[in-house]
Amino acid sequence: MSDTVLDNEAPGAAQTRPLVVRFAGDSGDGIQLAGAEFAKSTAEARTDFMTFPDYPAEIRAPQGTLFGVSAYQIQFGANEVLTPGDDADVLVAFNPAALKTNLQHLRNGGVLVVDESNFDARGLKKAKIDGNPLEDGSLDAYQVVSVDVVKRTLEALDHLELGRKQATRAKNFWVLGLVYWMFGRPLDSTIDWLNAKFKKAPEVAKANITAVKAGHAYGETIELAAAPEFRKPRTAEHHKAKSRIISGTQAMAYGLAAIAALGERDVVFCSYPITPASVLLHVLARFEGGIRTFQAEDEIAAVSAALGASYAGSLGVTASSGPGLSLKTEAIGLGVSAELPLIVIDVQRAGPSTGMPTKPEQTDLTMAIHGRHGEAPVPVFAPATPDECFWVILDAARAAIETMSPVIVLSDAYLANAASDWDIPDIDAIPDLDWPQYEADGTGFEPFRRDGKTLARPWVAPGTPGLAHRIGGLEKSDGAGHISYDPANHGEMTRLRAEKIARLAERRPGVQLEDGPEDADLLVVGWGSTYGAIAQAVKDMNAEGARIAHVHLRQLNPLPRVLGDLLDRFPQIVTAEMNTGQLSTILRSEFLKDIACISNVSGQPFHVSRLREEFKARLEAKAK
Amino acid sequence: MNEMPVKATQALTANDYASDQEVRWCPGCGDYAILKAVKSVLADIGRSPDDVVFVAGIGCAARFPYYLSTYGFHTIHGRAAAVATGVKLANPDLDVWVVGGDGDFLSIGGNHTLHALRRNVDVNLLLFNNAIYGLTKGQYSPTSPVGTRSPSTPGGSVEAPVNAVRFALGAGAKFVARAADTLQTHLPEVLKRAHANRGASFVEILQNCIVYNDGAFGLINDRSESQNATVRLEHGKPMIYGKEQDRALVFNDGTGAFEKAMLADLPGKDAIAVHDETNLVRAQALAQLDQPEFPVPLGVIYAEAAPEFVASRGISGTKGDWNRAALKALLNP
DSSP: OTTOBOOOOOTTOOTTOOEEEEEEEETTTTHHHHHHHHHHHHHHTTOEEEEEEEOOSOSSOOTTOGGGEEEEEEEEESSOOOSSOSSEEEEEESSHHHHHHHGGGEEEEEEEEEEGGGOSHHHHHHTTOSSOTTTSSTTTTSEEEEEOHHHHHHHHHGGGOOOHHHHHTTHHHHHHHHHHHHTTOOSHHHHHHHHHHTTTOHHHHHHHHHHHHHHHHHHHHTTOBOOHHHHSOOOOTTOOSOEEEEEHHHHHHHHHHHHHHHSSSOEEEEEOOOTTTHHHHHHHHHOOSSEEEEEOSSHHHHHHHHHHHHHTTSEEEEEEOHHHHHHHHHHHHHHHHHTOOEEEEEEEOBOSTTOBTTSOOOTTHHHHHHOSSSSOOOOEEOOSSTTHHHHHHHHHHHHHHHHTSEEEEEEEHHHHHOEEEEEOOOGGGSOOOOOOOOOOOSSOOOTBOOOTTTOOOOOOOTTOTTOOOEEESSOBOTBTOOBOOOHHHHHHHHHHHHHHHHHHHHHSOOOOOSBSOTTOSEEEEEEGGGHHHHHHHHHHHHHTTOOEEEEEESEEESOOTTHHHHHHTOSOEEEEESSSSHHHHHHHHHHOOOEEEEEOOSSSOOOHHHHHHHHHHHHHHHHO | OOOOOOOOSSOOOGGGGBOSSOOOSOTTOHHHHHHHHHHHHHHHHOOOGGGEEEEEOSSSGGGGGGGBSSEEEEOOTTOHHHHHHHHHHHOTTSEEEEEEEHHIIIIITHHHHHHHHHHTOSOEEEEEEOSEETTTTSEEOTTSOTTOOBTTBTTOOOSOOOOHHHHHHHTTOSEEEEEETTOTTHHHHHHHHHHHSSSOEEEEEEOOOTTTSTTTTTTTTOTTTHHHHEEEOOTTSBOEESTTSOEEEEEETTTTEEEEEEGGGSSOGGGSOBOOTTOHHHHHHHHTOOTTTSOEEEEEEEEOOOOOHHHHSSOOOOSTTOSHHHHHHHHOO
């Protein structure tokens, strides 16, 4: 093994191109932990990055099985990194199952670090592999670094007198140490973190610290000479000194904390645990101010309690995933009818039904826009990046209060879990969140008399002296708000509820191109988490001479101003969506234009390479 | 929002709690009697209508908020208890009442009733039990007795009904009472006790549906005959009942059940069971008693002081000093 020189000169690659590392192993191997620590060290090097935790729904699947494999991918580089990367430069496989399921993610010629300890007959059988890939030449296309990690970890920890089982648990840190060595990373921050994390169990901290040091030393000892490219600094100059790692979920939690800090009232967050939305409840429950959290008995109770909180003058928020959104629809309809603000966060996952709970998809768009009985329009927003998950919540809060309506925010399992470096927002630069106050004008209070500009009704919470009134889901008379079965009134109220949402577009920014020339040959329309992959593909292809434009929608209902004019300018339009064409269908019906869809329903984010092929095919077809 | 001062200078009357809306229940409906009792109780409690909220689900009973001058929210079928929980999360100072029928509380919304009770959310839950679905035109309900003939059960229903009091006790309710619509001296007293309790107060009100289920409760809510059909529970008092006050309940320790007896047949007054509303086992035994074999217990069946949800558990931070500085500290650890 000595003098192994790892080569990483991919053909045509720029000198400091971004690198992709992928860790894969049993869901109980500590893969996500090792990946997260690697991401932290990447952030400390002030490098741009994006991560993608790709894990199964099973908490502790049987060891060594194909369905129990958990993976964590990270791409990092000096320039803006927009995706977790397509193919990995380095794949770490902790067992045969991880190798079998993840080899497809390693680029040809890439570095494969394998824990050979599990490549015995039993381990190979569990992974349903005939023969031993470490011996049969099937891995010749890769640079294989095969180490008996378990044996090495046990040797390193021998003097600590731990049980074999406990000592073996430190193997993820041994591997992390080896990977740190390959990329020339310091160990300090991981050691500090372990000391802090296991303050009450110093023996555990010591075992893991010993392991990470031993893995690092192993790399050095065997003179595993990493490709020089691996060790090049990739400092992103645009970074402020103060940035931190943030996932979409954390960003949303901070956004909710910001609503409470920038406005006069509490946020009341009510939800029922569901993958992948539950983590938001966990994060919020730890906050010490501003947000009251409530774990309801079911999805319906969660949205009902949130609506009750809004009725009583707080801002009610509920979060779920697709199956939960289905259950919440009746109460969202009540929010539309009673005209109360509410934020509904849908962290979309692969469906229908239970589907693939940990895998991302964008298949709830039409449900968010249309999925209620009666005519019940609501604003629908979608963040494009983990960073935007902070801002979209503030946007949603302003829209909900301004329109006195529920607002749906569509995130997904990828955005929720993906982490990137985050420039901490300048809180002083964010305007206050205005909570409307009803002001008597001497003409008497009417709960459904609307603001002339926004068409919103007054928000008067119980406890307000002299203004007690009754509201509900029965149709109300315009103005006075009494129960009304008057035919003309119902038509007018239906129109007003729609007009109120439509007018929101006038007060919000229109769309503009993200990238590409105004007279491009192809316009790509995206929404939500596909932003990174589309932006990267368009940027790369335009650099090579293509003429592609990219527009990305954050506001799905009402559609942004001037979108129709913008679409008119391009000879060919295509959406790229993690569904079978929901946005393209909406745009077609709205603008009567021929808009195709590049569809991806694999439970995995788009690969940049896939988009490049699709864009290329469309440009060529048009040219013919 | 801060608690509004109670109008102390000028006594409020039942009329101060009436809204300007025309009441749309069928003539003779038991809901009229309940509305009258609630208005008088609200006046006795004396909180301003501005601090009182009635949350209702869907059904005949759930129209209740429209007929009061308090704040009111007519929500969706079965979810009133969940909405009311949210109201209390936002503003614990409000006086919150939840109104629903047997469909709302025990069928479509049974889950929310269960959880509001076991959490001990500080709301008063008034179940208007008429043992039928009225607003949808007379189908059998979860409290209809076996054999109920209805549009959806022309041959008679076959399902065992749910006993609302047993359900509430099983859910861990800390305050469980039963009353009847037309007993206008008894019902207000029960409602006042329910209001005084901090935490979830569950009151089953036996309510006559004059159109679809007239007479469902036999003589219980018949003003002149009720004394023979019911036993009025008072904490610490012997369980004597009957128009002539000549009957009593006796507790059989061997079977763990109440038995009825004529006072004249008992060896002495000590044999009569004494109501202890803090005794859960006795409460469960009381819940078993039903007509025609037994008098139906009315009054506070069970009451146990326990921490209410809002003040004690389940909440993380409140607004307090949460401001820009706090947010900055959170974002810059």
